[in-house]
Amino acid sequence: MIGALALAFADILQRDAQAKAPEPGPAASAITLIGHVPGLSIERLRRALSLSHSGTVRLVDRLVADGLAARFSAPDDHRAVALRLTPLGETTCSAILSARQTGLASALAILTSEELQEFGNLAAKLLRGLVSTEDHAYRICRLCNYTACLDCPVEAELA
């Protein structure tokens, strides 16, 4: 039953996010991740998306071709690519995050504020128990609105 709820919520997030993305699949997550971590490398992006390396390179190729992201050379490591969103990419990122937020909020609207509070507390505890590595944190938070998520339990757990 808890599993069913997780699938239902994940469906909502994916649907709303993908609707604003240039293509289905992990593109929406890639955009929001790059948006949150400017200078992100392809390898870290790959781990967050659980894709193959070539799949990630091609995904980035498409984002660049769509004018949403750009490759720069990472200052500290001349092998790595530093990914950044273009202004158009920033706009898309915001659209994804707000669509995601709207869908989630309407699903949660049935709870009273006390229940929502309690649900959030339990969710935070579960999240802290789940997160192990930094890569995993990026994966879990791949569609998060970081600016809206103060006191992120994932961040707290890693620190």
Place this chain on the structure above:
Amino acid sequence: MIGALALAFADILQRDAQAKAPEPGPAASAITLIGHVPGLSIERLRRALSLSHSGTVRLVDRLVADGLAARFSAPDDHRAVALRLTPLGETTCSAILSARQTGLASALAILTSEELQEFGNLAAKLLRGLVSTEDHAYRICRLCNYTACLDCPVEAELA
């Protein structure tokens, strides 16, 4: 944050389920759905999986080729296909459900029994608010272990 938890849980479910399925993607859900609703038609399966019609037909083709499912003629509608699991399919279905259950349980193990109880209550309330149609119920419960889920809130909401 609640969204992040949903994605994390959905990841666990998908990963554990797919590990026991013959292929990645919606195959695991298809198997458990047919297992729970013997005689399910391709069209209903299609709606539960949110696939195109041809995609669903090909998926069923593969399940049949793998010896996991079989097509029968639906007694009440001679156009429709009645899908059933083979004995091998039943075995696979059980493996998927128990893998799913194990992963979910270990993620929830951090909660006390009171917290788990409370979390379940809130999840049930949210689920009841989310489910609209029977197709949607099938979709949400696509990886559910129906025999383990007594007092299913989704079922209750539809009745």
Place this chain on the structure above:
DNA sequence: ATTATTATATGCTTAGAGCATACAAAATCG
């Protein structure tokens, strides 16, 4: 300095998804 590892890129192949089309059974409507 040599070797191993890490980060990226690309050629190649392929699995799985959608669209368009075709056909049969059922439902609807005149």
Place this chain on the structure above:
DNA sequence: CGATTTTGTATGCTCTAAGCATATAATAAT
């Protein structure tokens, strides 16, 4: 009751996005 529409499946075709194998450059390790 016959004609039309809708519904459920099947299949040919195309294509996108994914993986594997391989290559190259930069860094790390020995």
